[in-house]
Amino acid sequence: MDRQQRLWTWEQTAEPYLFAASLLFLTSYTVRVLVPGLSPGWSTFWEIVTAVTWGAFILEYLARLLLSDDRRHFVRTRWLDLIVTVLPLLRPLRIVDLHERMQRRRDHPRLALEARVMAYAGLTSLLLGFAASLAVYHDERGAPHADIRTFGDAVWWAASTLTTTGYGDATPVTGRGRVTGVGLMFLGVGLVGAVVGSFSSWLMRRFRQEGEA
Amino acid sequence: MDRQQRLWTWEQTAEPYLFAASLLFLTSYTVRVLVPGLSPGWSTFWEIVTAVTWGAFILEYLARLLLSDDRRHFVRTRWLDLIVTVLPLLRPLRIVDLHERMQRRRDHPRLALEARVMAYAGLTSLLLGFAASLAVYHDERGAPHADIRTFGDAVWWAASTLTTTGYGDATPVTGRGRVTGVGLMFLGVGLVGAVVGSFSSWLMRRFRQEGEA
Amino acid sequence: MDRQQRLWTWEQTAEPYLFAASLLFLTSYTVRVLVPGLSPGWSTFWEIVTAVTWGAFILEYLARLLLSDDRRHFVRTRWLDLIVTVLPLLRPLRIVDLHERMQRRRDHPRLALEARVMAYAGLTSLLLGFAASLAVYHDERGAPHADIRTFGDAVWWAASTLTTTGYGDATPVTGRGRVTGVGLMFLGVGLVGAVVGSFSSWLMRRFRQEGEA
Amino acid sequence: MDRQQRLWTWEQTAEPYLFAASLLFLTSYTVRVLVPGLSPGWSTFWEIVTAVTWGAFILEYLARLLLSDDRRHFVRTRWLDLIVTVLPLLRPLRIVDLHERMQRRRDHPRLALEARVMAYAGLTSLLLGFAASLAVYHDERGAPHADIRTFGDAVWWAASTLTTTGYGDATPVTGRGRVTGVGLMFLGVGLVGAVVGSFSSWLMRRFRQEGEA
Numbered sequence: 001m002d003r004q005q006r007l008w009t010w011e012q013t014a015e016p017y018l019f020a021a022s023l024l025f026l027t028s029y030t031v032r033v034l035v036p037g038l039s040p041g042w043s044t045f046w047e048i049v050t051a052v053t054w055g056a057f058i059l060e061y062l063a064r065l066l067l068s069d070d071r072r073h074f075v076r077t078r079w080l081d082l083i084v085t086v087l088p089l090l091r092p093l094r095i096v097d098l099h100e101r102m103q104r105r106r107d108h109p110r111l112a113l114e115a116r117v118m119a120y121a122g123l124t125s126l127l128l129g130f131a132a133s134l135a136v137y138h139d140e141r142g143a144p145h146a147d148i149r150t151f152g153d154a155v156w157w158a159a160s161t162l163t164t165t166g167y168g169d170a171t172p173v174t175g176r177g178r179v180t181g182v183g184l185m186f187l188g189v190g191l192v193g194a195v196v197g198s199f200s201s202w203l204m205r206r207f208r209q210e211g212e213a
Numbered sequence: 214m215d216r217q218q219r220l221w222t223w224e225q226t227a228e229p230y231l232f233a234a235s236l237l238f239l240t241s242y243t244v245r246v247l248v249p250g251l252s253p254g255w256s257t258f259w260e261i262v263t264a265v266t267w268g269a270f271i272l273e274y275l276a277r278l279l280l281s282d283d284r285r286h287f288v289r290t291r292w293l294d295l296i297v298t299v300l301p302l303l304r305p306l307r308i309v310d311l312h313e314r315m316q317r318r319r320d321h322p323r324l325a326l327e328a329r330v331m332a333y334a335g336l337t338s339l340l341l342g343f344a345a346s347l348a349v350y351h352d353e354r355g356a357p358h359a360d361i362r363t364f365g366d367a368v369w370w371a372a373s374t375l376t377t378t379g380y381g382d383a384t385p386v387t388g389r390g391r392v393t394g395v396g397l398m399f400l401g402v403g404l405v406g407a408v409v410g411s412f413s414s415w416l417m418r419r420f421r422q423e424g425e426a
Numbered sequence: 427m428d429r430q431q432r433l434w435t436w437e438q439t440a441e442p443y444l445f446a447a448s449l450l451f452l453t454s455y456t457v458r459v460l461v462p463g464l465s466p467g468w469s470t471f472w473e474i475v476t477a478v479t480w481g482a483f484i485l486e487y488l489a490r491l492l493l494s495d496d497r498r499h500f501v502r503t504r505w506l507d508l509i510v511t512v513l514p515l516l517r518p519l520r521i522v523d524l525h526e527r528m529q530r531r532r533d534h535p536r537l538a539l540e541a542r543v544m545a546y547a548g549l550t551s552l553l554l555g556f557a558a559s560l561a562v563y564h565d566e567r568g569a570p571h572a573d574i575r576t577f578g579d580a581v582w583w584a585a586s587t588l589t590t591t592g593y594g595d596a597t598p599v600t601g602r603g604r605v606t607g608v609g610l611m612f613l614g615v616g617l618v619g620a621v622v623g624s625f626s627s628w629l630m631r632r633f634r635q636e637g638e639a
Numbered sequence: 640m641d642r643q644q645r646l647w648t649w650e651q652t653a654e655p656y657l658f659a660a661s662l663l664f665l666t667s668y669t670v671r672v673l674v675p676g677l678s679p680g681w682s683t684f685w686e687i688v689t690a691v692t693w694g695a696f697i698l699e700y701l702a703r704l705l706l707s708d709d710r711r712h713f714v715r716t717r718w719l720d721l722i723v724t725v726l727p728l729l730r731p732l733r734i735v736d737l738h739e740r741m742q743r744r745r746d747h748p749r750l751a752l753e754a755r756v757m758a759y760a761g762l763t764s765l766l767l768g769f770a771a772s773l774a775v776y777h778d779e780r781g782a783p784h785a786d787i788r789t790f791g792d793a794v795w796w797a798a799s800t801l802t803t804t805g806y807g808d809a810t811p812v813t814g815r816g817r818v819t820g821v822g823l824m825f826l827g828v829g830l831v832g833a834v835v836g837s838f839s840s841w842l843m844r845r846f847r848q849e850g851e852a
Contacts, residue, residue, distance in 0.1 A: 161804060163401060164402075164590075164803050164804045166381070168806030178795050181795070182795070186798075193834040196405065196410055197840075199406040199407060200410035200411075200623075201846065204417060369604050373611060377592075377615075378587060379804075381806070405590075405619070408615055408618075408619040409622045412623030413839065585821045589825060589827060591803045591804070591827065593805045593807030618832075622832040622835045625835070626832075626839045629837060629840040
């Protein structure tokens with residue numbers, strides 16, 4: 001019980017630093033992918049930022065693993081934490097978890113559940129769509145016969161994938177780009193699910209309220 | 214309270230004029246985009262119509278802002294009004310708001326909620342799809358290597374985007390056209406959400422009625 | 427009231443003949459589109475079958491219009507009947523209406539509502555998808571630069587449209603073909619809506635049953 | 640009643656063997672499609688594995704048919720069993736059935752219904768997507784003008800079909816490949832339905848819990 005307490009204290013303390021580190025990681029990745037012709041000095045600087053923040057994520061995960069009572073239980077129930085530690089570009093997936101935990105602590109008047117679901121889905125999609133655009137642009141720009149040649153193409157492709165529209169006028173051709181693409185497609189199905197589910201749930205509630213009135 | 218009353222009176226009085234102005238704005242934009250070889254006189258005429266109606270939207274928004282008790286609250290809660298004032302082609306988004314407010318006032322027997330959701334979604338999609346077709350056709354027709362060369366192509370692209378089908382046989386290639394496209398895709402996800410949500414809500418209600426009978 | 431009775435008697439008597447006429451119409455259209463090199467005799471025969479059945483639909487609609495008490499009310503509430511009379515290829519849209527009316531009369535133990543919705547959606551999609559494939563193949567096969575060159579291409583396009591997949595490897599290029607396509611896309615959104623809505627309604631019911639057990 | 644008992648005993652005994660046979664069938668099909676330049680000996684070996692397992696499925700179905708009290712009832716209610724016996728690549732469709740029957744027997748604490756629906760939908764999609772990739776790759780690789788030339792292309796196409804994204808940068812061109820594709824599209828609509836339905840059902844339950852708390 002004592003250890004569990006220390007884990008909680010740790011997580012509360014570490015949260016803002018982790019959030020800052022996430023922003024730093026995304027910034028460094030963005031700069032390294034999007035800014036052409038970085039001077040060697042700046043290039044090294046941003047590579048170090050990437051490495052240091054990534055290292056911090058891994059150390060923080062190991063620290064929490066050590067603090068936890070039951071380590072196998074920790075790994076099994078916190079599998080999302082492990083994934084976002086290995087692939088920091090997926091960190092936006094933790095937004096839901098983070099915000100829900102913060103709300104449970106503060107107990108302030110909350111938004112309707114549907115509004116939160118829509119906000120989470122929207123924000124996660126936006127951030128992961130941006131991260132996927134960066135990753136795909138990074139993988140595709142040097143590939144021969146690539147359709148995605150500018151960052152604009154990559155964003156356009158990401159938007160058409162997330163909404164399951166899928167024009168196909170610009171699609172990844174490299175293996176790594178396509179793996180990112182498959183992930184984004186399934187995220188898109190989830191996004192549609194969140195929008196549709198919230199809509200249908202909101203309609204049902206409105207109906208019950210009208211029936212009572 | 215007195216001011217709030219005056220704001221309400223204003224909104225009731227302004228509504229029909231705004232509606233007429235919206236139609237004029239859309240007509241002038243449609244004519245300027247679709248009618249080839251306008252004589253200089255007519256061209257100037259329609260440009261003035263566009264400018265005057267747009268100016269009227271801005272003035273009306275400012276008037277309401279001045280009439281409101283709490284201006285920051287007004288800007289925050291009426292963010293949709295601000296958006297449709299800056300981009301008048303998005304005015305159909307206010308249909309829901311407008312109709313709901315009218316119904317609250319009149320209190321006449323209303324349609325089932327699902328029927329209204331479907332009607333709003335359908336009408337908004339139709340009008341915004343038409344506006345998006347115009348805007349994309351306007352941006353694309355002069356672009357080199359463009360797929361969208363006729364207004365028919367633009368409508369075909371808009372329909373395939375709104376339904377999240379996304380053939381990709383004709384897609385925008387300019388930056389502005391693609392920004393319009395991304396907006397239309399997310400509107401499409403919302404349209405699918407409205408259709409599916411209404412369907413599922415209607416099914417649930419029917420079931421409860423059959424269970425009671 | 428007497429007239430209403432006669433209208434009902436008429437509709438009950440006419441139903442099987444209309445159904446047979448619908449099958450004949452679809453058969454004659456199918457033969458005329460799909461069988462290459464019909465002899466002039468057969469070609470004329472099938473054209474007459476098309477004309478006679480279409481004429482029968484129109485006469486039957488006019489007969490019902492004459493029998494009805496309030497003609498404007500008849501036209502307004504039976505708008506679907508008018509549409510399928512003018513465009514007989516859309517007749518499968520009446521399946522729901524027809525079957526529901528038959529069930530109200532017979533009162534035999536019915537399927538769960540979700541199963542019926544799925545069955546209606548499936549059957550309507552199948553028949554309208556087939557009709558759309560025929561119509562598009564008919565319009566496209568002679569067009570220059572057409573992607574849809576065989577009936578197989580048309581069916582493949584119709585399936586990818588109905589499921590809102592939209593590959594875009596074969597799409598209509600003629601105006602009439604694209605109008606058919608837009609109709610099929612929106613039907614596809616409805617199909618997805620029916621599948622998803624039924625699923626979600628079924629899940630909710632199962633949950634309530636498990637909660638009670 | 641006695642016969643029904645024997646059928647149940649049979650099914651319980653046969654289940655693990657059938658599961659092993661399904662894995663063997665999929666393995667043999669995978670090896671035959673994906674491993675290039677098999678020696679004649681190995682090629683014959685894997686063909687025999689395919690034939691024997693397929694034969695076992697057919698014999699087991701016939702055995703159950705003989706054991707059943709009412710054979711027409713068996714064929715009508717177990718139509719899925721007949722389909723997966725004729726086309727063993729569709730065997731993953733039986734996962735739901737199998738697991739539900741196992742759970743009814745064991746009565747151990749079960750997952751929430753939505754979690755199970757998501758797990759079934761995910762696993763079925765994964766396995767059928769893999770089987771469809773294999774089948775389409777097998778049919779397309781020798782076809783002239785084919786877009787799908789590597790197994791990677793086939794997987795990429797299957798993912799974009801299952802999520803109803805439908806890029807269309809690589810699509811089947813052969814008749815058999817397209818039949819597989821149509822099946823996968825409708826499976827995709829079902830997958831989206833399962834995801835969306837579960838989401839909406841989960842949201843509704845959460846709301847009721849929050850309302851009670």
